[in-house]
Each structure stands twice: as C-alpha cells, then as structure tokens.
Amino acid sequence: MNSILQIEGLSKKFGKIEAVKNLNLSINQGEVFGILGPNGSGKTTTLGMVLGVVHQSAGTYKWFGQEPSNDIRKKIGSVLETPNFYPYLSARNNLKLAARIKGVDFSTIDEVLTTVGLFERAESPFRTFSYGMKQRLAIGAALLGNPQALILDEPTNGLDPQGIAEIRQLVTKIASRGITIILASHLLDEVQKICSHVAIIRKGQLLFSGAVDSILGTTDSLEIGAENMVALQQHLLNYQDVKEVKQENGLLIVNFSQKPNPADLNQWLTNQGIYISHLAYRQRSLESQFLELLKNPSKS
Template identity: 50%
Template sequence: METPILSIKNLHKRYGKVHAVNDVSLEIQKGNVYGILGPNGSGKSTTLGIVLNVVNKTSGEYSWFGGTQETHEALKKVGAIIERPNFYPYMTAKENLELVCKIKGINYSKIEEKLEIVGLTDRKNSKFKTYSLGMKQRLAIASALLNDPEILILDEPTNGLDPQGIIQIRDIIRLIASQGTTILLASHLLDEVEKVCSHVLVLRFGKILYNGKVDEMTTKGGYFELQSNSNDRLIDLIKNNFSVEKISENDGKVIVHFNQEVEASNLNKFLIQQNIYLSHLVKRKSSLEEQFLELTNNN
C-alpha cells in the first residue's frame, strides 16, 4: 500500500462550546480527487485550516506524506487556496506570478506552463484589477500550481462565480487531476462533488456522515417504483418476502428501498407467480443529492 499523502486521525477542534470538528479521520491517497462536502458551518474549512497549519487542533493527529517530514517542510509540496486570491491590482498576471516565484524560490519557467493550464495565456499581460472574479480564481490556481505540488487544496473554489466561471474552474480541476495531481476540495455544492470528485467525506456539525467513493454513495441508494392491479397485496408480498429498508405509496405508485441488491427481472417474475401483474416497474438510481439530503436530515 502506498503511503497516503495526508492522513488525519480522530481530529477535534473546539471553539468554546462549539465542537467544530468532531472526531474526523480521513486518508488521502495519491491520484484521487477528494471532496469534503457539507453545509456552511459543517467544519470543512476548519479541517483544511488545521492540516495547513493555520488553525490549531484541539486533539487528534494528522501527518503529511507518512509523517517523514516536519509539517512546514511537507507544506512546500502542497498547493492551497483557502482565502480569496490576493494579488497586486496594478501588476499584470505575469508580474504577480513572478513575485510568487521570487518569494518561493521557483524558476520563472513554470509561469507560462501554469497560465496555459488555467487558460489565461492571452491575458497574462493584463493588470489583475481588470480580471473578472472567475479569472482571479483561475490565476490563484495557477499560483498554487507553480511549485508543482503533489496535492492541491481548494476551499469552495467556485464560490460567487457565474455559471460560465463555474464550468471553467471544474474543467481546470479535472485537467489538473488527469495530469496526476491529487486534489482535496471543500464544497457545499453537491453538484460540484458529483461532477469532479472520486471520493467524498460528508460532514455535518463537524461529524462524518459518510466517507467513501462517490459512486458507491449513489449506488447504495437505488429504489424501485412499482404499480400493480393490487398495490395493497403488492406491499404485503414484498414486506413478507424481501428485506426492505422502507416502503411507501406515492401517487398510486409503490416506492421500495431494498436492503440488498434486487434484480428487476427476478422481482417481476416473483410477483407474476403470486398473480400480481405490474403496470409500472422502474428501477431508479438515487442521486447523490437525495442521499445527501437523507444523510443530513436524518442525523
């Protein structure tokens, strides 16, 4: 097993009575895109702040790259944007990036390459103050990539952007990931996580509700919509012969969430043998959104 890039164990952070991060554990392996998903105030930014050494933890531990280096050394291999991008307004994009290179001791040759990734090559000589919000965010990503980090950390990367700007940032995240950089992003947007992440950690009030692959979260929540010549008998038969998580009736249709994987053809065959004929049979995949709402409402 490869050494994880970041390992977080039983992390806690309290602000007085508020338990902002409550027993959070997470392992980040190379080459994946991780999303920390949760409503505002769920502890996402605090968790990122702790591992980036800008917020002190109350208890628990974390280590970068298997704990072989001091945190400040390890953070040289990390690119992060956790604040609104801060550049000099009267300097051009290129000049701003040259300044970052100078401070961090990075060769200027990286600048063109990173501007290309974020699609700002043709605007590199424009002053920062002329940039739209989306362009400013893209320049911040270019800046965080200058040291060729092994992991890029983004806190709410599309916040405040228009639909066009959101699409551009998401495309850039996918491109960076496809080139082998590991990404950790915090977001309150389900859509964002579903579209760009391979793994997700769902937080609410600082606690983990789900931690795993995005596609596994969606497959667990499949359900059937059924309609027959006798819905009451249909419900009884299903309850008595299958392991059912929940069953309800809505608008003449019976909605069934099974505890295990059930094939539509087997279900139909069983019901026909019991003289129940279905006029409607649909197997639906629960979207991440439904799963997320269910998780955050039920806990």
C-alpha cells in the same frame, strides 16, 4: 494506496467556540476528496490547520506520511477561501512570486496560465480581473510545479453559472492527471458531481467519511413504469428476489433483496405480456443522505 493526508484528533478552539472537534480523516492518492458541510462547519479552519496558517489546539496531521514542514507545503497547491494576490502585480508576476516561494522553475508559468485560460491576460494587473478570473488564477498558482495534492476551498463560491461550469471542468481535468484533490464545499451537488470520496462535517464534527458511491451509488431498487400499472404490480410480486413494491409519482419502486438484473426482468415481464415504458436504477441522492446524516448523526 499511498496516504496523502492523515488527520488524527485535530481540534481547534477559538475562545469558547470549538470550531473543529477531534477530527480524523484519511485521504489517499488519486482521490477527489470532498469535505462537505454547511457554512461555518469548520471546513476552512481544518484546511487552515493542515496548511500551517492556523495553529491547532490539539491533534496531529501528516502529509505524504511525513511530519508537517514548510517544504512539504511547497508540494501542495492550495486555494484557501479567496484568491490572495498582489493587486498591482500582473498575473504573470504574481505567479513568479508564488513560483519563487515554492522553489519552482518559471518555465511552468506559461503552461499553468494556459491551463486556466488566462494566457492572454498574463500581463494584466490582478486587480483588473473578474472574480472568476481571480479564482482561476488562484487555481493556476496552486498548479505551479505539478503539486502532488491540490486543496480547493469553495472554488465556485461567488461565481456565475458559466464560471462555476468552467471551474468544475478545470477540476475534472486536473483530477484526470492523477493529482489528489481535496475540495471543501457546502454544495452537495458540486461534491456529488466532482468527488470520488466525501467527508461530511457539521459543527466541527465528522459525521461520515467514505466513497461517494457507497453513500450514493446505485441502490438495490428499480423504478418501473408500464401502461397497466395494476397488472405490473401483481406480476412483479411474483418475480424472484422482490422484497417490496411501492408506488411513487406514477412509477413503481421495486426493492430487491439482492442486486437485480434489469435485462432479465424486462425479458420476464415481456413474456408475461407486459411491456414496460420506464426502467431505471433508483439513484440515491446525496442530498437525502446528507439531510439524513445531519438529522441523525449517530448513524455514521
């Protein structure tokens, strides 16, 4: 797999405050990589460093396996914190300016405006835009010239529910084109919905980094419900590989020693004369994992 971004020992001190501490991260091609952490955990500072606007106190980073340079930044589309544009320039002129800096042909501007749904407003000055439109224009500017990687910092911050839904759809659409996306967010739910990989950061320190599935995923547990819960529980204890049966919210949570096959279990229970009303894999929520990690950072 091709490395998109490799961060080694990156640190940033603002006076006495250590905003980022010895951060190591590896982001590969095709990933939708979430950087998750509470507000003030160093997400934006980290992105600022790899984008060349914040000087690191220590450590190195490489884009596409190469040393950082101005030309490399032209291959990355970024929205850092807020959409930054000239308020008196139209959407199109703002994009022209960005295209000029990136050395990208103007011909992609219309396409980008269409992708972010601003084609009709192309000639309106930026200052007349709603926050959601500004945010979309920023994503549009980031998409100019088909970047190999896209950095989105809190892209849904300050948006209304409809705006949030639009941006998430847009991100999913972009990700489906195979563009690597790095998304910083303090919203678990957002990372869980959009990202394939996640790094969890607290107080500038990395707590966890890996595939979202590995932290969330399906577990080796099933939720089962039936009319006769007592009989169900008794029978289940006799089923193969069952480790533990707990009752929770009117359902039985059954832990297996290895991944169970729900179809086999259903068949077996039917043969025992028990007809189940609920059967599902138990999803671990990122939230519980996240809170666990925040409580107990040494676990990672």
